[in-house]
Amino acid sequence: MDAPAAAAPAPLPPPARPSTPSYSVERIFRDFTYRRVALIRALTTDEKAFSRKCNAATETLYLYGNSDGSWELRPPKLLMPPGQPDPRMLGVKLVRGNMKHSEWLGLVAVHCDAWLIRISFFLGANLGAQERQRLSTMINSLQTVCEAFVASDTYHHICRLEKTNVEIDDEDEGCGTEPTICANCGSRYRRKGFWICCDECDRWFHGKCVKVTAAQAEHIKHYECPDCFSDKKGHDYDEDPYVV
Template sequence: MNHPRSVEEIAEDYRARREGLLRALTEDVEKFWSLCDPDRENLCLYGEADGQWKVDLPEEEVPPELPEPVLGINFARDGMQRKDWIALIAVHSDAWLMAVAYYYGAKLDKEGRQKLFKQINSIPTVYESVTGKVKSANGSKATKKRKVTEPTADREPKAQASSKPLGIGRLLTQNDVNLDLRGRQAELFWPDDNLWYLIEIQNVNVRQNQARIMYTDGSTEELELEEIIRDGHMSLITRD
C-alpha cells in the first residue's frame, strides 16, 4: 500500500476519510446505529481512503499500520441521548483524522506541517458538520463565491443530481485546470443540498483559476476553482 507523502496527498486522504465518517454519522446513520450493537466487542468507526466507512474490531497487529480510532463506541450507544452519542463519536472521529494526517506527515518540515494544518483547518470538522455548527454538512465555504445566474442558489433542486458521485470520475486537481476542460462533463457537490450535480464545463479562465459551468436544467454558474479543488467538490468524469 502506498502511503500519501506530500502535503496535497495527505490532505486529500484526510478529506476522503472525513467524507466517509461524515456519511456514517449523517446519511447512513441508521445503518451505523444498527452496527454499533452494545452486546458486541469493542468496535471502532473507520473512515476509509476511498471515502467509505466501516464499523469493525480494532486491528490485531501491534503496533497497527495507522493510529486506531477510539475503542468501544458501541458500549455507550444505549446509555446516552442519540444526538449526544453521535456528537461524541464525531469528536473522536476528528481526533482520529488529525492523528492519521500527522502520522503520514511525520516527515514533513515545519512549513509542510503548517501548510497541511491550514488545508485541514479550512474544512469544517466532523463535529461541526454533524451538530450544525456550520451551515451545511460538508462545509458551505466553497459556495460563498459562487454566482448562479438562474435559478438562484436557494432553488429547489431541479437539475440532475444524486446523493453520491456516479463513480465514473476522479476529483479535479489543479493540474487539470487548462483549456482542455472546456466541454468536459463533471459532477459538482453542493454542500447546502448535500447533492452532486451533473454539469458541463463551458469555459475556463486559467489565469484567474475560474470556470463557467452549466447544469442540466440550463442554469449556469461561475466557480472559484481554488476552493472547489481544495474541498474536493468536483469530480471530473473520465473519458473512455
C-alpha cells in the first residue's frame, strides 16, 4: 500500500512591515523642513550661542533640530530602547578635537544632513517605492544644511577671522615664501600687530593703516579696504572703509 503523499509546505508569511506608524510624504517632508531650518539657524544666526554652550559643556553633547523649528543641545541618553533606535532620539554627536572652528561647524553640518535623511526614511518605512522617490525629490529640492552653512555670512565671517588671526613667522623668507607686506605702508608683518585682510582684493593691511581695530573686526562680516571701496563707489572719500 502506497504511503500517503506528504503535504505541501505552507507558504511563508510575507515579511512584517516595520512597526513605524504610517506617515504621508507631505507630513514627513514638513517634519524634515522644520528640523532642517532649526539646524541651519543653530549653525548660522545662533552660532555664537550654540558655540558658547558647546564650549561650556563638560560632557559630550548632541544637537537636535526639533519638529517645531527649535534646536537644542542634550547630553547622551543613558538608556536607549532595544532594537533599531529611533534616530530622532539620537541627535548629532558634537566632537571637535583639534579642528578649526569653521571646519568643525562644517563637519557638524554634514552630520546634520545625514541625521535628517535617517529620520525622514525612518518615518517613511511604510512608503512605497514611488512615494519614497517623491520624498527624495522633494528633499533634494532644498539646500543641504552644509550648503546653507557654507553660503552664509556666518561662515565667511568666521573664515575671515581665522585668516586674520593666523600668525606668520618673521622668518618666512628663509622658508622660501614671500614676506607679508602691508599694502598701505609697505612695512613687513610683525607678529604682535593687528592685521586685516581685504575680502575683495585679498591684500593685507596694518589695522592702524586702515583705521580698524581688532575689536571692530569682530563685528565686520565683509571688509573692503579703502582702495576697493573707492573703486566701487567711484570717488575718493575721507571716511572709514565700507563694511557690511
